[in-house]
Amino acid sequence: MFYLKIKRVIDFVLSSIGLILLSPVFLLLIIAIKIDSPGPVLFKQKRVGIQKQYFNILKFRTMRIDTPSDMPTHLLENPDQWITKVGKFLRKTSLDELPQIINIVKGEMSIIGPRPALWNQFDLIEARDIYGANDVPVGLTGWAQINGRDELEIDVKARLDGEYAEKISFPMDVRCFFGTIFSVLRREGVVEGGTGTTTSIKMERKNEK
Structure with missing residues (x-):
């Protein structure tokens, strides 16, 4: 897809400046x-x-060094006990994601795209296969991020990622970019240790159209 080439140039320029x-x-x-x-x-x-x-992937460390590795936060027993004081602030403001600008410069990520899954989140990876979401660059933020974030069920998140993959374009990326700014300012969808059990009303409304 020609837009992916343009997208890579935009990513490199903006991330380098950032x-x-x-x-x-x-x-x-x-x-x-x-x-x-x-x-x-x-x-x-x-x-x-x-x-x-x-x-x-690179992040600012938000958890203690003795935290169990390669495990999503929501699977930890009492996840709050592992998160540092500064880490709580970084997570709520999403500032812990800033080092991923380096991943974007290197071409491993894009500014906009499905959030990269952990290597052992097999259910999410398989669900994204169904919706074609593994065929586009992963991103710092994306369509699912502004439509529920940590609150989304796995299948709903994968469907939103698939919707992004299907509609990937410059206008879609701009929409996700500014949508992310508003979501971060309102601190929407951030659930420490969230299990993703909330069904997205926004997704249901999209399906009705």
């Missing part, structure tokens, strides 16, 4: 994380990218 402009924010967050708890500043985790290729 990395430079946000460097002071990076520095402040690095200092806050180091003061708050022992351990590395960045957290690497094996994720699934386009065509189910693996890569290491």
Whole structure:
């Protein structure tokens, strides 16, 4: 698809500029994380990218270094006990995702696309196969992110990702970008340890049209 080539150029230019402009924010967050708890500043985790290729996603560390690895937050027993004080702020504001700008510069991710699944989230990966969502670049934010985020059931999330894959275009990316800004400002859909048991009303309305 020709748009994917344009999308890659847009991603590289915007993420490179963002990395430079946000460097002071990076520095402040690095200092806050180091003061708050022992351990590395960045957290690497094996994720699934386009065509189910693996890569290491980068995040600011929000959890203690003794947290069980390769496990979604909602599967942890009492997830709040593992999250640091600074980590709670980073998660609620989505600032923990900022290092993924580096993933975008490297071409492992896009600004907009389905959120990359953990390598062992087989149910989500298989569901995305059904809807063709594994055939587009994964992203920092996406259509599912502005339509429920952590509250969505696996199948609903996969269907929304598939809807994005089907309608992928510049206008769709712009819609997701600004929708994400509003969602973050309102802190919508963030559920620490959420199980994804809420059915998306927005998705049901889309199906009625």
